[in-house]
Amino acid sequence: MPFEDELGEALRRAGDGFTADRPALVDAGERRGRRMVARRRAAVVGGSVLTLAVIATVGAYSGGVFDGSGAQGQVDVAAPAPLPSAAPGDLRKARTGTGAVTAEQLIAVLGQLLPDGKVSKAEARGTGDELGPMVQGVYDDGKGKAAISVGLSRVDPNGSSARQLTECGDKNIQEYDDCQTEQLADGSRVLLHKGYEYPDRRVDTKLWRAVLVNPQGFVVQLSEWNAPAEKDAAVSRTNPPLTTAQLKTLVTSDKWHPALKDLPAVKSDPDAQILPSGPEAGPILQSMLPKDGVNVLSTGGEGDYAYAVLNDGKGDSMVQVNAQPNMAKHLAGHMEGAGVTTLPDGTKVKVEQKPGEKGGAGVVWWSVDTLRPNGLRVVVSAFNTGNQNKPATRKAPLLTMDQLKEIALSPKWTTP
8 A cells, every 4th residue: 555645644643733745754754664753744845645545334233332222233334534544553564464353343342342322334444454454433422423433553562653653742833732641550651632633723623532552562543533524524512522531441452452463563663773864953953043132932853853933022933944864766856947946066955935834824934945966855944933833923934035045055964
């Protein structure tokens, strides 16, 4: 299956705090693994390769909530939002099991674990599906219908993927109400996250998630909404139906284990070990920020991604940078045409000014994208707000285009 599909879904689930260059990020992800989801989301080229596969719905039976009476009955099967093209637990290594656990069995497990109520529009993928196992449906506890989805996968329990899956995002750049990570007695980690389907909150659709990663590398990811579909459905209740405690109970249940055990174990995270990293972006960016009359309100990022929120007394402004090695073949066609110049040393420079794309009212996005002859890409972006999902706080970004260009072309990116 195309890795673009997997990464697109993961980026959406992980939070939409950055402008995503998904084609370039996909290639970078294949090259480097998925160690730094947040910083890869920061690269900017525009366009989306998010494509969700439409999964055939399955007829199944189950006890408990599916008929609302505790008796065995037929599930109301229809087609809600299509299942993501892969279980988002392990994006590169979502593998096929033997098929020992069927779609119908996963629907039955979900029914057994949910509180009293009724599930309609159930569909699933078993462990023999090449896209990985998942189950979803529309749950109704009598207080409003709500979409619920569970994805199953495996990761290297000692790898970076396991850590990334259970880390809360940076609240300076991601909109959510609450997030916490718990370490359980058996060594498992559980992420409990209360956020929104759209980071700019243009509608009131809430997205609450729970993610379990255990010492065996089992990953259970549950998502629930306060609407009968992820998108394009009216909100049916104030909050999603399951409480934080119920989310935790559901993802930690051993009823998922037969399906998880049928998936191949992931014993190593080779990309994180052997593939090169870019330069440490944080210290380089901070060393080039203006000093006079400018306050640095916050900084963040990791590895080759960094950001800073600045204020000169005229409003907040975010600047962010992504430095990615070996990107020449991944940017074929992007660093050509209008707006691109080539410097005497062969470095290509693309300059853009356009509206922000994350929904913040009046936000503008300025960027300088550079590609050196050795394949190092450094892209610097600035916004007239401290958070792309919120309204503009000033007319233009604090840094000028010349300052952005100076940062992107600095020899500090290539100096050992």
